[in-house]
Amino acid sequence: MKLIPDSAVRPSYSRRVDFVGDRLNADYSLSCLQCGAQMSIAAQQFIERWWGKWEKDFNSEEVAALLENFDVSTTSGKSHDGGLPVFLRAACQACQADHIVYAGVQETSTSYYAVWVHGVAMAIA
Ligand SMILES: [Zn+2]
Numbered sequence: 001m002k003l004i005p006d007s008a009v010r011p012s013y014s015r016r017v018d019f020v021g022d023r024l025n026a027d028y029s030l031s032c033l034q035c036g037a038q039m040s041i042a043a044q045q046f047i048e049r050w051w052g053k054w055e056k057d058f059n060s061e062e063v064a065a066l067l068e069n070f071d072v073s074t075t076s077g078k079s080h081d082g083g084l085p086v087f088l089r090a091a092c093q094a095c096q097a098d099h100i101v102y103a104g105v106q107e108t109s110t111s112y113y114a115v116w117v118h119g120v121a122m123a124i125a
Pocket of ligand 1: 034035037092095097
């Protein structure tokens with residue numbers, strides 16, 4: 001899997017939080033890196049795939065490529081905000097281009113979450 005990163009959304013240790021709450025009724029919006037069409041991802045998906053559940057959506061080679069491309073430490077396993085990384089796959093409705101969104105998720109108190117979106121890339125098989 002080859003990743004073409006969106007230079008506008010890069011991992012940062014000082015990024016402001018994108019979503020907070022116990023149930024996230026919000027969407028993360030992005031523009032398709034191939035055709036520019038608007039895409040949106042339900043923010044709740046980041047929480048649903050937290051704690052390693054996202055790994056089911058990728059093979060082990062892809063998992064390694066994601067961690068490397070988005071500069072996630074395999075030693076600490078932590079996302080840039082200090083939480084745990086989540087990677088989501090999303091296809092553009094207009095041109096079907098495959099995209100990856102990298103977020104860090106923390107449970108800041110019981111069942112209350114904070115989500116930082118650290119990276120977006122287009123994935124080419
Ligand atoms: Zn597209």
